[in-house]
Amino acid sequence: MSEEITLDLARLVLEAQPFSSLIGARLVGFEEGSAVLEVDVRDxxxxxxGFLHGGVLSYSADNALTFAGGSVLGASVLTGGFTIEYLRPAVGRTLSARAHVVESTRRRALCRCDLVMVGDEGERTVAAAQGTITRIE
Incomplete structure (x- = not known):
């Protein structure tokens, strides 16, 4: 990792994003090579x-991918691009975006993210994303 980034520091970065605060996102996991972002479902x-909006899924994938990539590239990163595949309607209490680094170089990281809805009946994957995170100078 370029610089040591802790879960507490990563949470401060997320809290500094006004849109993330609006959505109510929280970072519940962050370590080298992975990140987990959660959003509680509300009306x-x-x-x-009545399904969680695809834009919320897309936002969650984007941010989880970027945090995972940043865990190996350092704090100065941006999403270079990502794709998302919606598998089924998102129904449940909480969305969990679980991202991990597949491979990385000094400047770029290929990351994947499973978007899982958590509810009374357990967990169900509702979408998946893949993206490239790029270190900026």
Whole structure:
């Protein structure tokens, strides 16, 4: 890792993002090579059919991928790009975006993220994402 980033420091970075505060995101896991971001479901985050909005899933994947990449590249990173595949409607109490680094160089990290809904009946993967995180100078 370029610089030591702790879970507490990573949480401060997340809290400094106004949009993350609006969504109610929290970083519950952060270590070298992985990050876990959670968002509790509330009415304001649903789409017209009562499912968690795809934009919330996409935001969560983007941020979890970036935190995972930053865990190996350092704090100065941006998402270079990512794709997301929606598998099924997102229903549950909490969205858990679980990202990990697949491979990295000095400047880029390839990361994957499983988006899992947690509810009364357990856990269910609802989407998956893959992206490239790039270190900026």
């Amino acid at each position: 304001e985050l649903l789409q017209q059919n």
